Amino acid sequence: MVFNSLIFIFMFLPLVFLGYTLLPKRTIKTVFLIVCSLMFYSWGNPNSLILMLITILWNYFTGLELELYEGDKRKFIFWLGVAFHILVLVIYKYTNFILGFTTIHIKLTLPVGLSFFTFSAISYLADVYMGKCKAQKSPLSLALYISFFGKVSMGPIVQYHNMEASLSKYKKISVLQFGEAFQKIIKGMAKKVIMADQLAIMYSSLSNNTTCLGAWLCAIAYMLQIYFDFSGYSDMAIGISRLFGFDFNENFEHPYIADSVQNFWRRWHISLSRWFRDYVYIPLGGNRVSDKTYVRNILIVWLLTGVWHGASMNFIIWGLYYGCLLLMERFVLKDKLKQLPKPIQHIYTLTLVLIGWVFFMSPNLISAFKTIFTMLGFGATGVSDMYALFALRQNFILMLIAILFSMPIFDRIDNAILRVMKQRGVLISICFWFVLFLICLAFIVGNTFQSFLYFAF
Numbered sequence: 001m002v003f004n005s006l007i008f009i010f011m012f013l014p015l016v017f018l019g020y021t022l023l024p025k026r027t028i029k030t031v032f033l034i035v036c037s038l039m040f041y042s043w044g045n046p047n048s049l050i051l052m053l054i055t056i057l058w059n060y061f062t063g064l065e066l067e068l069y070e071g072d073k074r075k076f077i078f079w080l081g082v083a084f085h086i087l088v089l090v091i092y093k094y095t096n097f098i099l100g101f102t103t104i105h106i107k108l109t110l111p112v113g114l115s116f117f118t119f120s121a122i123s124y125l126a127d128v129y130m131g132k133c134k135a136q137k138s139p140l141s142l143a144l145y146i147s148f149f150g151k152v153s154m155g156p157i158v159q160y161h162n163m164e165a166s167l168s169k170y171k172k173i174s175v176l177q178f179g180e181a182f183q184k185i186i187k188g189m190a191k192k193v194i195m196a197d198q199l200a201i202m203y204s205s206l207s208n209n210t211t212c213l214g215a216w217l218c219a220i221a222y223m224l225q226i227y228f229d230f231s232g233y234s235d236m237a238i239g240i241s242r243l244f245g246f247d248f249n250e251n252f253e254h255p256y257i258a259d260s261v262q263n264f265w266r267r268w269h270i271s272l273s274r275w276f277r278d279y280v281y282i283p284l285g286g287n288r289v290s291d292k293t294y295v296r297n298i299l300i301v302w303l304l305t306g307v308w309h310g311a312s313m314n315f316i317i318w319g320l321y322y323g324c325l326l327l328m329e330r331f332v333l334k335d336k337l338k339q340l341p342k343p344i345q346h347i348y349t350l351t352l353v354l355i356g357w358v359f360f361m362s363p364n365l366i367s368a369f370k371t372i373f374t375m376l377g378f379g380a381t382g383v384s385d386m387y388a389l390f391a392l393r394q395n396f397i398l399m400l401i402a403i404l405f406s407m408p409i410f411d412r413i414d415n416a417i418l419r420v421m422k423q424r425g426v427l428i429s430i431c432f433w434f435v436l437f438l439i440c441l442a443f444i445v446g447n448t449f450q451s452f453l454y455f456a457f
Contacts, residue, residue, distance in 0.1 A: 001043035002153075002451065003236045004192050004444060012040065016149075017243050026170045030140045033148070033244065040149035041112070048111035051088070056143045058084055059121050063135035063142070066128050078129040085118050094311040113153040115308055119275055120146055124160040126279050132161040141167040150241035154233050154452060156251040156271035159278065163246065171245030179430075181242035186437045188235025191228040192452070193443040195402055199225035202395045203361075206388065210381045214388035215374040221395070222361045223354055224402040227256065230269070233452050256353075256406045259345035260337055261325045264353055272308075276301050291331070299323045309360075314368050318359040325352060 001008050016036045023029050042049035062081035066074060092110050124145065127133045136142040145163055146152075173181070199221050206218035234251035241248050255267035265273055284297040299320065306319020329337060337345060355372060362368035374380045404410075418425040 001040050003233065003240070004189060004452075006441075006444060009441075009444075012036075013240065013243075020244060026168075027140070029170055030144055030167075034140060034143050037144070037147040037149040037152065041147060041152050045109065045112065047109075051111055051114075052117070052147055055085070055088075055117065055121050056139070056146050059124055059146065060136070060139045060142050062125060063128050064137075066125070067135045074129070078125060081125045082122055085122050089114065089118050094307075116155045116157055117146055117152050119157045119272075119308075120151075120160070123157070123275065123279065127160045133164050136164075136167075138168075148241070148244075148246070150237050150244065150246065151248070154230070154237070156234055156237060156248050157275050158246075158248055158271065159275065162249075166246050169245075173243065173245060177242065181239045183433050184239030184242065185236050186239075186433050186440065188232040188237075188239060189440045190436055191232030191235065193440050193447070195398075195405065196225050196229035196232055197443070197447055198395075198398055199228065199402060202391060202398070206391055209385070209388055209391075210374060210379075211383060211385050211388050212374060212377050212380045213384040213392070215371055215380070217388060217391055217395075219354055219358050219361075219371065219375065220399065223357045224399065224406065226357065226360075227252070227406055228402065229452055254406065254408050256350065256403075257346070257408070258349050258353075259342060260329055260349055261322065261352055262329055264349055265322070265326075272305070276305060280304060294330075295327060298327055302326070312364065314359045314362055314365050317365060317368075318356060321356055321359060 001012060003009075016033070019032055019036075020029055023032055038049060038052065041052055058081070062077060062084075065077050066081075069077060092108055092114055095106055095108060124136070124142065128135050136145075145160060145167055151158055203218055203221040203225055206214050206221065209215065209218060231252040238248045238250070249270065251269060251271050253267040253270065255264050258264035258267055281297055281301050284300065285293055286297065287294055289297065302319040302323030303316065304319070305322070306315045306317070309315045309318070337348070340348070358371050358375075359365075359368045362371060370379065377383075414429065417428060421428065
């Protein structure tokens with residue numbers, strides 16, 4: 001089941017919210033929410049439910065074991081617990097990549113959200129091991145943390161210590177909080193069905209174009225599509241979670257206004273960056289080490305980031321590409337980048353990010369480098385052709401709107417209306433979001449279904 005389906009919008013979410021609100025006692029509410037989350041997760045693929053239940057049980061008993069021992073035995077239990085999750089991830093996600101050097105091929109169905117709930121599971125074990133929190137004595141609370149439908153498929157990757165307090169109590173939301181959560185859901189839905197899905201059509205129409213203009217337009221379309229697609233999902237997930245009393249941090253903060261690659265990654269997929277920072281980068285020593293060790297730490301983190309995204313060489317190169325860019329900004333550019341005019345900083349950042357997305361969107365390395373060379377004019381069949389020009393004319397307004405709405409301009413306008421017009425502004429805002437909701441429904445009904453891009457991870 002996905003957030004942008006009518007069955008989720010009009011049946012699953014309202015019924016779960018209503019049942020969760022009306023049921024008495026926290027324990028009954030928790031059981032109800034777990035059952036609904038497992039139903040959501042296993043929708044269309046019931047076999048994946050077994051893996052989810054095994055993951056919950058493994059973490060519950062491993063967490064209890066961690067509290068019983070100290071020293072080397074505790075360390076062994078922790079690494080054994082983590083090794084189980086990594087093994088599951090390798091089997092489902094990387095088996096055929098590893099076997100790619102042979103003639104053997106095994107057909108395995110990748111469980112939805114495997115990378116996301118695996119990192120949540122590892123977060124719990126790491127938090128207990130590092131003493132950030134106590135082992136969860138309630139299997140229900142732990143089950144809810146790992147399986148909660150608001151984050152299980154595509155995140156955000158909420159670290160256990162940030163969600164622990166919310167698991168043990170029922171938080172009743174006010175009418176105002178309900179309205180804010182619903183607004184967040186509509187905002188995410190609009191990003192997905194109005195912006196991302198239309199950009200997907202543009203990207204698809206240009207994916208085989210071999211002209212210089214066509215290659216640039218294709219890459220830009222994908223760059224905008226993946227932002228609106230993934231940030232749209234994150235907004236919906238955050239809004240849905242708020243309905244049930246879980247307050248998750250923002251996962252995107254307008255990354256395309258960044259003025260450096262480092263700043264871009266402080267704004268893009270924030271929950272993943274924090275996960276690697278807290279559980280890999282800092283334990284390796286962070287930046288309080290020698291330059292040589294710092295280089296090693298950065299390259300390890302970004303190699304793992306690439307591998308996490310997918311089992312192919314282009315994801316590995318994509319991760320190392322960003323690792324090298326961050327090292328370049330630290331050791332080569334240093335303060336030189338900050339001395340440049342702001343527009344130049346933005347152009348520098350967006351150009352490098354755009355090249356990164358070419359590696360990300362391509363099926364293999366050969367295709368990625370071919371696209372980059374075409375963008376530079378090498379091997380291109382021409383500067384442009386009728387198909388590229390037609391795509392530009394057809395989608396110019398869409399791209400312009402997408403670029404504007406990737407910046408904080410909309411949030412500022414919304415806040416200004418509420419600040420200046422006060423009560424009338426609230427009514428205008430309510431009407432706007434309701435109309436936008438109806439427009440989203442029209443797009444969902446009228447368009448061919450487009451799954452979220454990050455379901456592939």
